[in-house]
Amino acid sequence: MKAARCLTPLALASLLLTGCWSQMELTERAFVLALAIDKGEKDKLEVTAQIYKPISQFGPPSGRSDEVSFNNVTLQGTSVSNIIRNTKTVTGRHAQFSHIQIVLISEEVARERLGELFDFFYRDPETRLGTSVMIARGRARDYLAGRAMIESTLGSQLFKQLDFSAHLAGKSLNTTILDLAFGLKSESETAMLPIVTRNSGQRQVVVQGVALAKPDRVVGSIPPDKVPYLLLLAGRYKYGLLEIPCEGDAGLAETIEVLRADTKLTPTLKGRSASARIEVEINASISELACTTIRGMADEAKFADRIAKYFKERMESVLDTLRKRKTDALGIGHRLYLRHPGEWRKIKPEWPEIYARMPIDLAVKVNILNSKMMNPEPFSRIDDH
Amino acid sequence: MNSESTQAALNLPVSADAVENINRLKDIFRQCDDITFERIAAGPDMVCVAWIVYCESLADQQSASDILSVLQKMEMRRRGNGLSISSRTIREWFELQGVIDRSFRVHETLGSVVRMVLQGHVVFFMEHWDRAVSFDGLRLETRGVEEPSAERAAIGPREGTVENLSMNIGMLRLRLQTPDFKIVKIPHAGRRTGKEIVYGYLEGVVPDRVLRRFEERIGRIQNHDIIDTTMVEQMIQDSGRTPFPQCRYTERTDAAAQALLDGKIIVMTQGSGVVLICPARFPEFLQSIEDQYHRSAFTFFIRFLRFTAFVLALLLPSIYVALTTFHTELIPTVLLLAIANTREGIPFPAVVEVFIMEFFFELLREAGIRLPQAIGSAVSIVGALIIGQAAIDSGIASPIMIVVVALTGIASFSIPQYNFAIALRLLKAPFILLAASLGGFGIMIGIILLLIHLCSLRSLGETYFDPIGPFHPRRFAALFKASDLGNPGPGAA
Numbered sequence: 022m023k024a025a026r027c028l029t030p031l032a033l034a035s036l037l038l039t040g041c042w043s044q045m046e047l048t049e050r051a052f053v054l055a056l057a058i059d060k061g062e063k064d065k066l067e068v069t070a071q072i073y074k075p076i077s078q079f080g081p082p083s084g085r086s087d088e089v090s091f092n093n094v095t096l097q098g099t100s101v102s103n104i105i106r107n108t109k110t111v112t113g114r115h116a117q118f119s120h121i122q123i124v125l126i127s128e129e130v131a132r133e134r135l136g137e138l139f140d141f142f143y144r145d146p147e148t149r150l151g152t153s154v155m156i157a158r159g160r161a162r163d164y165l166a167g168r169a170m171i172e173s174t175l176g177s178q179l180f181k182q183l184d185f186s187a188h189l190a191g192k193s194l195n196t197t198i199l200d201l202a203f204g205l206k207s208e209s210e211t212a213m214l215p216i217v218t219r220n221s222g223q224r225q226v227v228v229q230g231v232a233l234a235k236p237d238r239v240v241g242s243i244p245p246d247k248v249p250y251l252l253l254l255a256g257r258y259k260y261g262l263l264e265i266p267c268e269g270d271a272g273l274a275e276t277i278e279v280l281r282a283d284t285k286l287t288p289t290l291k292g293r294s295a296s297a298r299i300e301v302e303i304n305a306s307i308s309e310l311a312c313t314t315i316r317g318m319a320d321e322a323k324f325a326d327r328i329a330k331y332f333k334e335r336m337e338s339v340l341d342t343l344r345k346r347k348t349d350a351l352g353i354g355h356r357l358y359l360r361h362p363g364e365w366r367k368i369k370p371e372w373p374e375i376y377a378r379m380p381i382d383l384a385v386k387v388n389i390l391n392s393k394m395m396n397p398e399p400f401s402r403i404d405d406h
Numbered sequence: 407m408n409s410e411s412t413q414a415a416l417n418l419p420v421s422a423d424a425v426e427n428i429n430r431l432k433d434i435f436r437q438c439d440d441i442t443f444e445r446i447a448a449g450p451d452m453v454c455v456a457w458i459v460y461c462e463s464l465a466d467q468q469s470a471s472d473i474l475s476v477l478q479k480m481e482m483r484r485r486g487n488g489l490s491i492s493s494r495t496i497r498e499w500f501e502l503q504g505v506i507d508r509s510f511r512v513h514e515t516l517g518s519v520v521r522m523v524l525q526g527h528v529v530f531f532m533e534h535w536d537r538a539v540s541f542d543g544l545r546l547e548t549r550g551v552e553e554p555s556a557e558r559a560a561i562g563p564r565e566g567t568v569e570n571l572s573m574n575i576g577m578l579r580l581r582l583q584t585p586d587f588k589i590v591k592i593p594h595a596g597r598r599t600g601k602e603i604v605y606g607y608l609e610g611v612v613p614d615r616v617l618r619r620f621e622e623r624i625g626r627i628q629n630h631d632i633i634d635t636t637m638v639e640q641m642i643q644d645s646g647r648t649p650f651p652q653c654r655y656t657e658r659t660d661a662a663a664q665a666l667l668d669g670k671i672i673v674m675t676q677g678s679g680v681v682l683i684c685p686a687r688f689p690e691f692l693q694s695i696e697d698q699y700h701r702s703a704f705t706f707f708i709r710f711l712r713f714t715a716f717v718l719a720l721l722l723p724s725i726y727v728a729l730t731t732f733h734t735e736l737i738p739t740v741l742l743l744a745i746a747n748t749r750e751g752i753p754f755p756a757v758v759e760v761f762i763m764e765f766f767f768e769l770l771r772e773a774g775i776r777l778p779q780a781i782g783s784a785v786s787i788v789g790a791l792i793i794g795q796a797a798i799d800s801g802i803a804s805p806i807m808i809v810v811v812a813l814t815g816i817a818s819f820s821i822p823q824y825n826f827a828i829a830l831r832l833l834k835a836p837f838i839l840l841a842a843s844l845g846g847f848g849i850m851i852g853i854i855l856l857l858i859h860l861c862s863l864r865s866l867g868e869t870y871f872d873p874i875g876p877f878h879p880r881r882f883a884a885l886f887k888a889s890d891l892g893n894p895g896p897g898a899a
Contacts, residue, residue: 032851044731044845046756047749052734052742073743075750090743119735120742147735173743 048075051114054091055176056105057125057161058138061097066130066138068104069095069162071176072112091174093165102141118147122176123183124154124198125217127161128232128239136205136237142198150199153183156232156239158218164226182228183215191249191261191279192229201234208358208365209349210236213255233348241346243339250335251343253301255351256284263305265331267312276309277328280390288353290361293368295375297353298382301336303329307392310399315392325387333385340381347373416517422536427516428457434520441523446474457531459519460543464526469543473530513538521594546570551577554657554679556824559696566657567679571602574659574674574681578606581663586610592624596631602676603627603638611669616685619867620671635680638673642684644864649829652865654683654690661695671866685866688874689885691826692716698888705888711820718817719830723760724841724849726810730756732845748804756807757842763803763811764834766793771815 052073061067071091094111098104108116126138142148157164169178186193193215196204204212216230229245243251252258260279267273281304288297305328307315315321343350354372358365368375412434421427428443435441440463446456458470511527513519519529519538526544551573554566567574575589592603605624607617623642632638639653640646656662657679662672665683673682692712697705729737730745737745752759770789774782790812797803814834821827833856840848863870873881 028855044843047730047734047746048752050734050746052746054739073746075743075746077747077751117734120739122739149735177739 045115049114050117051108051112052117052120053108054120054174055123055125055165055179056121057127057157057165058101058130059127059161060129060133065097065099066101066104067095067097067162068101069093069165070105070108070116071165071174072108072116073174093162095162100141101138102145105141118145119149121148121152122174122180124152125157125161125164125179126154127157127159128216130161131156131214131232131234131239134238135201135234139198139201143202148198150202151197153180154196154198154201154214155179155183155217155228156214156242158216164217170226179217179226179228182226183217186228187215188259189261191252191258191263192245193231193248194252194257205234205237207352207355208369209352209354211348211350211352213251213350214239216242233343233346233350235346235348240348243342247335247339247342250332250339251350253282253284253303253332254299254336254339256282256286258282258284262308263332265328268327273311275307275311275313277305277387277389278308280304280306286351286353286356288356288360290357290364290368293371293375295353295357295368295379296381297379298384299351300384300386301332302386302388303332304388304390306390307394312399314399314402321389325389329385329387332387333383336383336385340383344377347377349373349376416515416520418516419514420516420519420531420536420538422534424455424457424531424533424535427531427538428459430516431459431519434516435523442470444470455533458528459523459531460528461523461526464524464545465528465543466545469528469541473528473541510539510541513540521600524600548573557656557658557661557694557822559658559694559699562696562699563658563660565659567659567662567674567681569677569679571604571674571676574679575604575606577659578662578666578672581659582608582666584608587666592627595627597629599631599633601632603632603673604675605671605673606666607671608666608669611667612671613669616669616866616868617671620684624673632675634678635673635675635682638675638682639684642673642866644866648859648863649832650688650860650863650870651691651823651825651829652684652686652863652870654686654823655825656681656683656695658695664695664698685868687865687868688860688871691823692821693885694822700888702888706886709886712822715817715820716830719814719821719827720833721837721849722814722817723764723810723834724837724852726807727756727760727838728841728845728849731842745804745806748806751801752804753801755842757838759803759807760811760838761835763797763807764814764838766797767811767815768831 053070054073055071057069057071059067059069071093074090074092076090092112094108096104096107096111098107105116105118124142126135130138139154142150142152164179165175167175169175172178172181183193183195187195194213196212196214201212201214204210212234214232214234215228216232217226217228218230219225220227229248231243231248231251232239233241233243249258249261249263258279262276262278264274264276267275283302285300285302286297287300288295313320313324313327315324349355349372354365354369354376358369415430415434418430421430431441432443440461442458442460442462444458446458458473460470511522513522513529514537519540522540523529526542526546527540528543529538529540531538548570549568551565551568553564557566565577567577579587586609587606588609589604589606592605595601595603603624605620620642624638627638627641630637630641636655639651643652645652654665656665662681662683666672670683670685673684674680693709697708700708730749734742749756754762766789770785773789774785777785794808798805798808818827818830821830837849837852840852842848844851857871857875860871861869861875869876872878873885
């Protein structure tokens with residue numbers, strides 16, 4: 022009994038400890054799977070929450086499959102957290118944010134403000150910093166309406182598309198709420214965000230392109246065809262196919278598959294003049310040939326040089342765009358700060374100008390690892406013996 | 407005459423007057439119609455009178471007639487000397503003539519006579535002699551040696567104990583052919599049951615302090631009526647309040663022999679095939695003798711699996727409750743949505759649902775045990791298939807809950823020691839309550855209290871939770887290995 026006398030106060034004291042005290046049945050919670058933030062009336066924000074609607078297992082099995090498994094709740098207000106709190110008046114259940122898969126910000130809103138939208142996400146214990154953020158062309162809530170292509174909810178559909186686009190296609194990149202904070206709060210004050218849009222012809226939702234944010238709003242974007250080169254420069258290209266147009270023959274292009282890309286950024290600061298060297302090494306295999314015949318080491322080296330030269334041109338054009346917009350998406354400024362914190366403080370006010378005109382030396386190397394075929398020449402040109 | 411006067415009569419010495427003895431016995435055995443009294447007259451002019459007393463339901467009829475033939479031979483050889491027969495001559499007679507191949511005992515009190523009659527002896531009184539002689543005439547039906555149904559093994563000996571004590575001892579003796587294997591008999595424990603209880607140990611292997619403590623406690627058994635070996639546990643256990651058993655049981659002779667080699671003490675009783683092994687420690691309940699017969703990689707796997715089963719059997723329902731009511735963020739989204747689907751429309755909170763299904767499962771289990779085998783399987787079919795499905799369809803329980811409860815049940819079945827699995831069944835409910843009120847914190851509080859309890863438990867004075875608490879790395883690692891034949895046993899460690 023002595024033990025009980027000791028343990029009881031301890032057990033009671035444990036009730037006072039901090040923790041996640043939210044006992045609630047699953048049937049009392051509404052799981053928010055995606056959020057879309059648009060511009061509302063006047064200066065208000067409009068937040069759309071996609072809430073999962075559980076399908077009861079009871080009742081006739083027919084008709085179950087056709088049911089849409091989510092509802093969208095759209096509310097207006099001035100602060101994100103307040104709007105979100107108000108969703109309960111519509112849903113009747115406690116909105117649970119731990120499983121948000123994607124946050125969409127309409128370009129219109131993002132061009133005005135970005136950082137303060139996420140204040141709630143950084144503070145709230147329920148939201149996750151690993152949630153991906155996307156900039157939506159047009160109205161963000163429209164992307165949460167309708168049916169998902171394959172997945173059960175549009176939130177996960179968009180996330181899967183983003184994942185593919187970023188990791189397998191190299192058409193975009195995945196930015197979490199935490200990445201966004203790191204980007205905007207770094208010395209370069211620049212973040213890159215994926216863009217979700219509808220492709221012009223089929224009106225299908227695609228995730229491609231990168232929006233540039235600086236320092237707390239979106240200032241511009243890189244079109245999908247230039248994104249791979251941006252990612253290569255930033256060292257964030259994972260895997261994907263890249264086209265190289267045939268020389269002379271305008272309609273034809275050849276394709277290589279990038280297996281691995283390594284980027285090395287070396288910025289230097291001397292007094293008030295900065296310079297940088299970017300070395301990109303790409304390991305690739307031949308995916309499609311149209312006009313090149315490779316019959317030996319010399320041919321291969323020639324082909325690799327041609328690719329490198331072409332890539333370098335494209336990367337330089339991306340670099341020019343970045344510099345023209347004064348967006349240091351590659352984080353050169355931040356790297357300088359890490360290396361020379363004292364001097365950085367002096368040049369920081371002028372950094373955008375310095376960045377815009379500093380010499381950047383770009384070196385691209387391409388290694389062809391294999392050709393996927395015994396006979397590495399265009400199929401149409403292989404002789405029949 | 408009441409039972410007190412019977413007690414008084416039992417202390418009386420055997421009288422020289424045979425008729426008086428018989429009358430007293432008849433009084434002690436009043437309304438015991440299976441006790442047979444036979445009067446025999448022999449000698450010239452039938453002067454030599456003798457009585458045979460035996461329990462006809464226990465003793466072999468043949469034994470009684472054996473004695474008659476002995477008497478007849480005696481009469482032929484020593485005609486006329488009937489009056490001068492003394493204990494010495496009888497003893498000589500039996501020893502020298504060798505007419506009876508059984509051992510015999512001489513009794514001086516009625517008490518020991520009564521005890522012998524009830525153990526199946528044939529007792530023989532003679533006129534003018536204040537002693538009685540008895541022969542073991544016990545004829546008892548016993549099962550054949552077969553594989554114990556509760557401890558089947560895929561590999562290894564199929565020999566199980568039977569209800570005959572001497573056969574059991576014999577089977578053990580064959581496995582341990584050393585004079586170090588000591589068998590100590592407590593011949594007549596319990597005032598009414600009069601059980602023969604036996605404990606055995608390997609001298610030099612069992613620690614002295616354990617043996618001393620055991621003998622101290624087993625000494626108390628004289629005054630208790632024991633029906634089965636399992637009741638001995640209450641005599642020798644350290645704590646009666648804990649749900650955790652402090653003794654193991656087996657019906658396999660190889661398991662009993664291994665336990666002796668490991669420095670354990672075994673207890674067996676006449677009329678029970680259960681062998682009690684003490685002192686038991688926590689990890690032993692998750693081990694089976696069969697583990698020793700496999701390759702060590704498989705032993706590691708199977709013991710690890712059982713340890714997982716232990717955790718599941720104890721905690722799975724409470725983890726489910728804690729996850730779905732407190733920590734939904736820990737469930738992967740797709741799984742969460744699936745669970746949310748199954749929970750939608752269930753009128754009860756998760757904790758009530760768990761208790762309904764656990765109660766349901768325990769009920770089915772209990773019903774299945776008591777029923778005859780043929781109906782028992784019907785119960786499990788009705789229970790598992792029909793009622794389970796109906797519970798889901800009618801919205802009392804969600805399918806995921808059925809999975810949780812069923813998995814918990816299967817996990818508890820995979821624990822080799824039944825009495826240990828019972829402890830887990832008992833502890834499940836408090837854990838569910840803690841999980842429902844405090845979530846993951848509740849489970850942690852429960853686990854901490856449980857660990858404190860386990861660390862403070864003793865089994866015959868030995869630490870119960872050893873080698874986990876106090877932690878001993880090498881012996882802990884050994885828990886997951888089959889015993890290395892190159893190593894000294896735990897007794898030497």
